[in-house]
Amino acid sequence: MTAELWLTQLKDNGYRLTEARKAVVETVAISKRALTPVEVFDQARATSPGLGLVTVYRTLEKLEELGLIQRVHQTHGCQAFISSGNGHEHLLLCTNCGAAVLFSGDKLEALIAAISRQTGYQVEEHWLQLFGVCKKCRKKSVK
């Protein structure tokens, strides 16, 4: 279970395990969509009613530092976060419901080599993100 893993990671890095953190971690780890701090706040209060929004921000910050979650950039905003998955992976997002899928194997080596040669840049990182409509949403729109 991802949530347990994240809590272990937090503990191993010297952070204390609190009810507030558990609620935030649980919420983000379970979600199949990217969530904004306020969305995390709202969902996590089901488990931990006294939770403050500030703590959500602080916990998300730590999870991001540890590489467990990543910020999701979209046309309509870049405040949402989602689980990072394992190793180097990219995102595929449903523009209708937000459902996110991680994938790896981008095979960009040749392209990056060509661009490096053409521009003289030493390319060190790349972001790739796909947008589309997921299976469920396609079915719905057909009806």
Next chain:
Amino acid sequence: MTAELWLTQLKDNGYRLTEARKAVVETVAISKRALTPVEVFDQARATSPGLGLVTVYRTLEKLEELGLIQRVHQTHGCQAFISSGNGHEHLLLCTNCGAAVLFSGDKLEALIAAISRQTGYQVEEHWLQLFGVCKKCRKKSVK
């Protein structure tokens, strides 16, 4: 010249040509880096001293609507804008000085087809962005 072209575009779309707009357009069109609204504001006031920050925001909004500029997403923030170039192009950014290069020919068709098949998503759009160190900055760091 890009600036002239953008002004024509604005006019053709029913917008008036004002001194404030010309200053903003000129600034963004010339820049080789992505600029934040405040950076545009500061630079454009050299030409148009009375310019207000609000007008910068409003003009950037219109240029984005017309597809002449695009928002640049980076780890440290997503407020900066840069010229869109022609047609479907991607960005290569220098992480040191910010110098930006647009490139096309991403050859992602095969990858996208494979992902579509695996996930059942109908992929409609993709974002690709490369980060690296430009030629100039590499030379500097060698010294």
Next chain:
DNA sequence: CTTTTATTGAAAATGGTTTTCATTATCAGG
């Protein structure tokens, strides 16, 4: 020129995020 009305800049409002701070809770060591 004149008239219409889009545009402007200043100020205020807004909304998301961060900081401050006194209180509380975790958990290592006794």
Next chain:
DNA sequence: CCTGATAATGAAAACCATTTTCAATAAAAG
């Protein structure tokens, strides 16, 4: 199982980028 050091918390205030409001101004059509 306590207890003390201190990390973590939530509330309130501060912050800062962006948006809205509004009266004054300027573009441009006729």
